[in-house]
Amino acid sequence: MNTAQARIVIEAALLSAAQPLSMADLRRLFDDAIDPAAMRELLAGLRSDWTDRGVRLVELAGGWRFQTAPEVAQFLARLHPEKPPRYSRAVLETLAIVAYRQPVTRGDIEEIRGVTVSSQVVRTLEERGWIEVIGHKEVVGRPELLATTRQFLDDLGLRSLDELPELTDPSAAVPSGALVEALAAVAGAKPYAGGETGASSPPEMPDPEVLALAPEPGELNDNAVEPVPAAEGNAP
Incomplete structure (x- = not known):
């Protein structure tokens, strides 16, 4: 599997995950055939691909996830006007x-x-x-x-x-x-929680x-x- 194909797999996994994915989770996608250093390079490349989009790839305490960019939050809020507690x-x-x-x-x-x-x-x-x-x-x-x-x-x-x-x-x-x-x-930064269906x-x-x-x-x-x-x- 080449780099482009590996990025597609990682991208699909992250977009469909309900929670951040750890490095161990991401390596499991490839039966641990990709070492941590190579995985970080793939993630860095994927993050760069999404830099100028409405969704960004970020690293958190629990792992990696896609989340919506801060500048689009005010527009997305119109779809969900309810306030949390x-x-x-x-x-x-x-x-x-x-x-x-x-x-x-x-x-x-x-x-x-x-x-x-x-x-x-x-x-x-x-x-x-x-x-x-x-x-x-x-x-x-x-x-x-x-x-x-x-x-x-x-x-x-x-x-x-x-x-x-x-x-x-x-x-x-x-x-x-x-x-x-x-x-x-x-x-x-608001999280993108696609879940299994991919719907945000x-x-x-x-x-x-x-x-x-x-x-x-x-x-x-x-x-x-x-x-x-x-x-x-x-x-x-």
Whole structure:
């Protein structure tokens, strides 16, 4: 199989995949006959082929995928005017602390935020696939240690946590809205999720406007997700 044919196979696999494909997945297409270095050359060539199109090939923490170019998001949004959920201040601040200070316990989060972290807030982030328990801290009670997931990086279009925007003061506690700014900086790239049928579907990644901090009725009884009224013209 020549280079052109190999690119066609890789392109077809990536366009039909519902999730990013790892290097191991891509090499499996050819029974591992193509080594990692050669595979990266093929991917680089394929990425170059799609540079000036509405869909781009990118590398994320979970592997490689096609995603729509940021400049076409406002047009695609007209096909899917529904907004995703609006996450509350409590959810976003908790996620920010986990992202920038991980691994952390709920006690660590409460110390930084200065309020009790409700179970619903943590459950919301776990159900979204953005945080997970990775172990227990060796102290009295052995509290759970929380960290972000690979899904969190993939949804933000990042390869690693190093690509999160730097905090103004790394030594300070994560400020209110820090993650909102971080998400806004990277949320321009929307995933292309073709699935087995090849038909695109709107991504679930919240856009910067939706991630604006929602008002809190009370910190000790935070609503984890607040409904958003229907509106048009917002990217999914």
